[in-house]
Amino acid sequence: MVPFAVILGTNEVASAVAVQLHRAGFSVVLSHDPMPPVIRRKMAFHDALFDDLVTLDGVGAQRAATGLEIRGALGRTAGVLVTELGLLDLLVVRTLDVLVDARMQKYQTIPDLRRLARHTIGLGPGFSAGSNCDIAIETRPATAGRILEQGPTEPADAMPPDLGGHAAERFVRAEVSGRWHTALEIGTRIFKSFVIGHLGNLVVRAPFDGILRGLVRDGTEVPAGSKLLEVDARGRNASWTGIDGRSRRIAKAVAHAIAKREAQLQQRGAPILHIVK
Numbered sequence: 075m076v077p078f079a080v081i082l083g084t085n086e087v088a089s090a091v092a093v094q095l096h097r098a099g100f101s102v103v104l105s106h107d108p109m110p111p112v113i114r115r116k117m118a119f120h121d122a123l124f125d126d127l128v129t130l131d132g133v134g135a136q137r138a139a140t141g142l143e144i145r146g147a148l149g150r151t152a153g154v155l156v157t158e159l160g161l162l163d164l165l166v167v168r169t170l171d172v173l174v175d176a177r178m179q180k181y182q183t184i185p186d187l188r189r190l191a192r193h194t195i196g197l198g199p200g201f202s203a204g205s206n207c208d209i210a211i212e213t214r215p216a217t218a219g220r221i222l223e224q225g226p227t228e229p230a231d232a233m234p235p236d237l238g239g240h241a242a243e244r245f246v247r248a249e250v251s252g253r254w255h256t257a258l259e260i261g262t263r264i265f266k267s268f269v270i271g272h273l274g275n276l277v278v279r280a281p282f283d284g285i286l287r288g289l290v291r292d293g294t295e296v297p298a299g300s301k302l303l304e305v306d307a308r309g310r311n312a313s314w315t316g317i318d319g320r321s322r323r324i325a326k327a328v329a330h331a332i333a334k335r336e337a338q339l340q341q342r343g344a345p346i347l348h349i350v351k
Contacts, residue, residue, distance in 0.1 A: 090130075098332075101148040199228065253295050
């Protein structure tokens with residue numbers, strides 16, 4: 075039977091992990107969570123939820139609306155599946171071999187994932203290996219991809235790394251809760267004070283010149299404080315598509331952690347899980 079992996083989240087990190095596990099022979103389902111809203115959509119499978127044609131690093135994605143549809147597609151689809159179904163709905167589709175929480179909910183209460191799958195992995199702040207997951211993996215840029223077999227990851231510090239001379243100011247956040255509307259696309263060149271969109275009746279403008287690297291999808295309901303957009307000021311060196319270096323390191327760490335833990339389980343006599351090393 076083809077091994078089954080569920081990834082919580084449809085952001086760029088979750089999507090990089092999905093590509094890695096797909097290539098390792100897993101049937102992969104990404105489960106969308108509305109918090110936080112996804113902004114780096116050209117680096118992610120997120121827009122497949124809306125039946126957009128999405129390919130990332132040569133791997134395609136398609137939307138699945140029901141558990142029955144997912145069950146029928148496992149082991150048969152050429153790419154990954156993206157769904158709005160939550161974890162409770164996916165647990166009844168089939169026994170999970172791998173569960174990865176890649177929602178990056180740094181300031182939320184973290185659930186205990188252990189025993190929900192053969193291997194449970196938590197990405198980023200809030201996870202502690204041996205306490206709420208089997209394996210935890212660091213996601214902060216300086217330590218991204220570090221595997222923890224015991225103990226907690228580093229706490230969130232709310233300090234984004236510098237990109238083109240800008241750190242936290244390259245993001246624009248929602249001042250209030252509301253429905254977001256924009257006519258622009260990721261990759262658009264914009265200038266300081268250019269109108270990017272509207273949050274309810276509030277006008278949202280670009281903080282400086284650059285390229286739109288991230289942008290919440292038009293029509294999304296967003297909570298106050300969430301990121302609406304990201305601007306890359308690096309000119310010709312700006313990037314907004316594909317898998318970035320940090321996400322790739324995290325994804326490779328997930329695959330390595332699974333392979334190592336799988337070997338340990340098999341030494342204890344557990345049934346063999348057929349994955350590509």
